[in-house]
Amino acid sequence: MRTGVWLVGARGSVAATSVIGALALRAGLVGPTGCVTELPGLRHPGIPGPGDLVFGGHDVSSTPLAKKADALAVAGVVPAWLVRALHDELPAVERELRPAPEAGDQAGTAELIGADLTDFRRRHGLDRVVVINVSTTEPAPEPHPAHADLAALEAELPRSRTLLPASALYAYAAFGSGCPYVDFTPSTGARLPALDQLARRQGLPYGGHDGKTGETLVKSVLAPMFALRNLRVRTWSGINLLGGGDGANLAEPAPNAAKTASKQRVLAETLGYTPQGTTRIEYLEDIGDFKTAWDLVTFEGFLGVPMRMEFTWHGCDSALAAPLVLDLARLTAAAHRSGRVGPLTELAFFFKDPLGPQPHALAEQWRVLCDFVAGLEPRERS
Numbered sequence: 001m002r003t004g005v006w007l008v009g010a011r012g013s014v015a016a017t018s019v020i021g022a023l024a025l026r027a028g029l030v031g032p033t034g035c036v037t038e039l040p041g042l043r044h045p046g047i048p049g050p051g052d053l054v055f056g057g058h059d060v061s062s063t064p065l066a067k068k069a070d071a072l073a074v075a076g077v078v079p080a081w082l083v084r085a086l087h088d089e090l091p092a093v094e095r096e097l098r099p100a101p102e103a104g105d106q107a108g109t110a111e112l113i114g115a116d117l118t119d120f121r122r123r124h125g126l127d128r129v130v131v132i133n134v135s136t137t138e139p140a141p142e143p144h145p146a147h148a149d150l151a152a153l154e155a156e157l158p159r160s161r162t163l164l165p166a167s168a169l170y171a172y173a174a175f176g177s178g179c180p181y182v183d184f185t186p187s188t189g190a191r192l193p194a195l196d197q198l199a200r201r202q203g204l205p206y207g208g209h210d211g212k213t214g215e216t217l218v219k220s221v222l223a224p225m226f227a228l229r230n231l232r233v234r235t236w237s238g239i240n241l242l243g244g245g246d247g248a249n250l251a252e253p254a255p256n257a258a259k260t261a262s263k264q265r266v267l268a269e270t271l272g273y274t275p276q277g278t279t280r281i282e283y284l285e286d287i288g289d290f291k292t293a294w295d296l297v298t299f300e301g302f303l304g305v306p307m308r309m310e311f312t313w314h315g316c317d318s319a320l321a322a323p324l325v326l327d328l329a330r331l332t333a334a335a336h337r338s339g340r341v342g343p344l345t346e347l348a349f350f351f352k353d354p355l356g357p358q359p360h361a362l363a364e365q366w367r368v369l370c371d372f373v374a375g376l377e378p379r380e381r382s
Helices: 013-026 065-074 080-085 090-094 106-124 150-159 166-176 193-202 215-228 244-250 253-271 317-337 345-350 362-374
Strands: 003-008 053-059 097-099 128-133 181-183 205-208 232-242 279-283 290-300 306-316
Touching: 003 013, 003 106, 003 166, 003 317, 013 053, 013 065, 013 080, 013 090, 013 317, 053 106, 053 317, 065 080, 065 090, 106 128, 106 150, 106 166, 128 166, 128 317, 150 193, 166 181, 166 193, 181 317, 193 205, 205 317, 215 232, 215 253, 215 290, 215 306, 215 362, 232 253, 306 317, 317 345, 345 362
Parallel strands: 003 053, 003 128, 053 097, 128 181, 181 205, 232 279
Antiparallel strands: 232 290, 290 306
16 A cells, blocks of 8 residues: 655645654654554554655755754754654655746646656555645635636636646646645645546545644634533634744735634634634744644623633644644545545544534544544455
8 A cells, every 4th residue: 555645845844744753653763642543443454554655745945854854853843863863764755855846837837746746656656646735825816717617727727827826736736647635734725616526527535624733623622612511602812823934924914814714713613603802823933833822712601600711732833733644644545545536524633624514523523534434445446
């Protein structure tokens, strides 16, 4: 079950931490803490193991992977001894990283992306390649008629350089090359109806959006508590402080708006109403790849008694995200192997803004995920 994992944003912190983690797991240097596919409820013979994963990817950056690993060690994201232990392993992954291709039009760019995916699969004799977007968050695109219809999209792409945002162009290229696609960011990805049509035509699954790693993870546990105890939440406001490249990108208003919209969805859909309050994201360069979220919740108890709770979440963004990236690569590969087509709504457990009408409460999402894994075919469908 040799499975390719093609990372869009392959030289970024999340991608590099994912690669380091997979190599360390394969070498038996660390345990699988954070990897939910290693829990008993999700073990399945159709899911490839961490040692079955082969990595490649695209990035606009040219920073060598080994240099990025050293920087992550200095920042406290990964242990320095682990980077030293993997010194001879990282160059093999480095050789599979490519500059982000660009042609004169988006149809040409998609062909170049597809050629890299096909070459990667052929050279390594891979059963399949899962494309995962872990690049920076994009602004939401302006609606276009071609977004809704595949034939119109394919007619327009050879004449345009901007019709699709990068995440959607990668989804288009992935599907055209026979590869499942997962968007770990709040970007557009495969959300466009035309791309859903292409995925179904090609017989491919896809997943997303926006990995659930911190404050929203806590919300998906606490919001059901208030709902089940019939306690009226009056306000819920949060401030997120974030450094690193993702934080710098989210300092821009358009990506920030896309991210905060994704983070807010869980409350309305879990509580059945929208409390007063907002989620803010602020960039603090000094905290690097770590993030801190502070939330204030006010709620009404029996007889209208006002009450409140506060919580603080301080974590390392890449170390929280990386095991989920590995989980999603493995689960999506297993879904493809099992013949699944279209949106993998059962992967809502991993996302702030999941595809389809799935519950947002973490415990319910876990049950859906376990049922999904139990229903996978143990062997590849012919």
